[in-house]
Amino acid sequence: MKRYSAFAIAREAFRHHAGWERAWRSPEPKSEYDVIIVGAGGHGLATAYYLGKNFGITNVAVIEKGWLGGGNTGRNTTIIRSNYLQDPSAAIYEKARSLYETMSQDLNYNVMFSPRGVMMLAQTQAEIRGYQRTAHANNLQGVTTEFITPERVKELCPIIELGGPRYPVLGALWQPRGGTARHDAVAWGYARACSDMGMDIIQQCEVTGIDQSRGKVTGVQTTKGAIKTKKLAIIVAGNSGDLAKMGGFRLPVESISLQALVSEPIKPCMDVVIMANTVHGYMSQSDKGEMVIGGGTDGYNNFTQRGSYHHLEETVRALIETFPMVSRLKMLRHWGGIIDITGDRSPIISKTPLGNCFINCGWGTGGFKAIPGSGWAMAELVAGGEPRELASAFGLERYQEGRFIDESVAAGVAH
Amino acid sequence: MLLLTCPYCGVEADETELTPGGEAHITRHGAGANDDDFETYLFMRKNPKGVHFERWRHAFGCGKWFHAARCTMTLEVFGTYSGQTFEPPKTLINKIKKKRPDWEGFVK
Numbered sequence: 413m414k415r416y417s418a419f420a421i422a423r424e425a426f427r428h429h430a431g432w433e434r435a436w437r438s439p440e441p442k443s444e445y446d447v448i449i450v451g452a453g454g455h456g457l458a459t460a461y462y463l464g465k466n467f468g469i470t471n472v473a474v475i476e477k478g479w480l481g482g483g484n485t486g487r488n489t490t491i492i493r494s495n496y497l498q499d500p501s502a503a504i505y506e507k508a509r510s511l512y513e514t515m516s517q518d519l520n521y522n523v524m525f526s527p528r529g530v531m532m533l534a535q536t537q538a539e540i541r542g543y544q545r546t547a548h549a550n551n552l553q554g555v556t557t558e559f560i561t562p563e564r565v566k567e568l569c570p571i572i573e574l575g576g577p578r579y580p581v582l583g584a585l586w587q588p589r590g591g592t593a594r595h596d597a598v599a600w601g602y603a604r605a606c607s608d609m610g611m612d613i614i615q616q617c618e619v620t621g622i623d624q625s626r627g628k629v630t631g632v633q634t635t636k637g638a639i640k641t642k643k644l645a646i647i648v649a650g651n652s653g654d655l656a657k658m659g660g661f662r663l664p665v666e667s668i669s670l671q672a673l674v675s676e677p678i679k680p681c682m683d684v685v686i687m688a689n690t691v692h693g694y695m696s697q698s699d700k701g702e703m704v705i706g707g708g709t710d711g712y713n714n715f716t717q718r719g720s721y722h723h724l725e726e727t728v729r730a731l732i733e734t735f736p737m738v739s740r741l742k743m744l745r746h747w748g749g750i751i752d753i754t755g756d757r758s759p760i761i762s763k764t765p766l767g768n769c770f771i772n773c774g775w776g777t778g779g780f781k782a783i784p785g786s787g788w789a790m791a792e793l794v795a796g797g798e799p800r801e802l803a804s805a806f807g808l809e810r811y812q813e814g815r816f817i818d819e820s821v822a823a824g825v826a827h
Numbered sequence: 828m829l830l831l832t833c834p835y836c837g838v839e840a841d842e843t844e845l846t847p848g849g850e851a852h853i854t855r856h857g858a859g860a861n862d863d864d865f866e867t868y869l870f871m872r873k874n875p876k877g878v879h880f881e882r883w884r885h886a887f888g889c890g891k892w893f894h895a896a897r898c899t900m901t902l903e904v905f906g907t908y909s910g911q912t913f914e915p916p917k918t919l920i921n922k923i924k925k926k927r928p929d930w931e932g933f934v935k
Contacts, residue, residue: 653874664870666849667899711847712829714899715876722828722843755870812866 413608415520435600436480436607441614444640445473447794448632450619450655451648452476454485454595454780455772457602457613458787459645459794461519464609466788467795472611473641474603475634477618481599484649487717487749488780489672489694489706491685493530493590495557497546498817500805501758502553507802508785512593515784521601523593524699528683530590531560531568533734535579535690543585550587557587568684576733579691592685592696598783622658628767629659644769645794650715650750652773661765663773664811665752670709670777671719673727673746677701681737691730695738703741705731709751709777719746751776756816761789761803770794771808829897834907836889848882851894852914852935876900878923878930880915883907896923 414420414433424431447463449456452474463469476482492512494505511518512525534540543559550557562574565584574581603613614636621633622644631640646655650667677700687694687706694706707727710720724746732739754760754774759782761772772790775782789802799807805817829842838844850872856864873879879899884892894912896905896919905926906919920933 654876662867662871663874664866664872666872666874712881712897713850713874713879714902716900716902720828720842811870812862 435604439612441639446471447643448641449474449645452480453483454599454783455786456647458783459790460606461602462788462791470609474613475617476615479615484749485599489704490592490595492781493587494555495587497549500817502555504785504802506555508782511784519601519605523597525593527589527591529588530685532585533581533688534583540582560584560586571681573736629769647772650752652752659766664755666713667750667752668709669714669748670751671707671748673705673743675703675741675743693727693731715750718748757819758817761806762808831895832907833885834893835891844887846884846886851880851882
């Protein structure tokens with residue numbers, strides 16, 4: 413792999429940019445691997461990367477039925493934060509956030525991580541108390557957040573209207589080191605680094621069955637033929653139920669559509685990420701100048717990957733009250749992604765009833781921010797066969813044991 | 828936007844007039860149930876790609892709960908029926924089978 417650098421750009425400038433190579437190879441599958449990862453989204457590729465980097469396991473294939481990063485990795489609103497209430501969540505999201513800080517250097521790929529600060533508005537008395545509690549919890553967890561006054565909110569985000577008739581801004585939970593990153597670049601950067609370690613990234617290859625013998629995984633059936641493997645990691649978000657069915661086990665997961673929209677690009681007007689959970693909308697400005705707006709989920713199961721107009725209306729209506737200037741914007745695009753929601757709104761990183769088969773799913777409405785931490789924890793699980801500290805609370809067995817990681821209050825709405 | 832006909836008041840209501848209530852025909856295990864059954868009742872969902880039986884409430888209408896059969900891939904609504912039943916009516920099942928020959932049928 414040729415390293416990207418200022419020197420490389422200068423060198424290529426002298427030869428008409430003819431020397432750039434493909435960022436990753438597209439090989440045909442080998443007959444056998446040590447580990448097969450199903451799903452080349454952010455979480456799958458991150459798992460592959462940390463398997464190679466932290467454990468030296470490089471005989472790995474990442475299989476993707478569509479194209480790399482074409483699922484929720486390419487459909488989210490790119491927000492990165494770790495201001496969660498429960499200890500296990502704060503730990504894994506903070507791990508992820510800290511890995512994002514050095515990801516561009518680590519991968520030699522510019523993921524455009526921008527720690528511009530994330531603010532969650534408190535617009536009711538209950539939210540004030542809730543976020544003060546979260547701020548206290550975060551301080552104990554080593555996550556830097558603070559509860560700030562409305563005046564400070566206005567200072568950080570001048571376009572905000574504090575005195576909204578229905579939901580005035582009463583304060584905010586402020587995480588100065590949260591921010592955004594270029595979502596596609598995260599997938600591409602990991603893919604390039606994985607390919608460089610000798611891993612095979614196989615796109616346009618759908619898994620149609622899971623082979624097993626004596627309760628253990630032996631391989632997968634795919635549209636490109638059967639491939640043997642010693643270990644299997646299923647990291648397919650909304651499609652987890654399908655893969656679990658092939659593996660012969662069940663999941664406490666339902667798939668629904670979550671949508672987002674972007675406006676026309678405008679001049680810089682907002683350099684923080686703002687989330688308003690009571691009215692249910694969140695907004696940031698991309699480097700291109702578009703206002704990126706996250707909306708609501710459908711209330712019913714579906715796999716349609718598209719938005720619905722009444723949710724758009726709800727979201728934009730709510731935002732207009734807090735950001736009156738939004739009313740003058742034209743919206744350019746809207747889309748949906750299929751997210752996998754679990755019973756306690758927290759993810760699953762777990763062994764499964766099938767031997768040597770591991771699953772990472774249930775990130776629901778907030779998977780992007782977790783990508784590096786999730787990959788790190790999943791790599792530990794796949795390599796060692798047992799979850800380590802980061803993943804230990806996220807096992808499948810918690811639903812039967814009643815040991816929930818209940819983030820539905822803190823995070824079940826908008827991520 | 829989904830359009831569902833409320834089987835009680837006969838109104839063809841759009842989705843904003845209704846509240847979704849999740850998977851239908853779940854066996855509600857109570858006290859004395861074993862851990863597996865209780866976990867199934869509370870958390871395990873079929874989450875099919877295709878035909879899905881579900882509960883809806885005509886929240887901004889007559890207020891009653893009813894059932895609907897819908898495709899999660901295309902959002903096609905096959906029909907709605909009474910909330911006072913433990914399984915979908917035979918006529919509806921036959922209608923869906925005609926439209927979706929590959930469908931495995933209603934599994935409790």
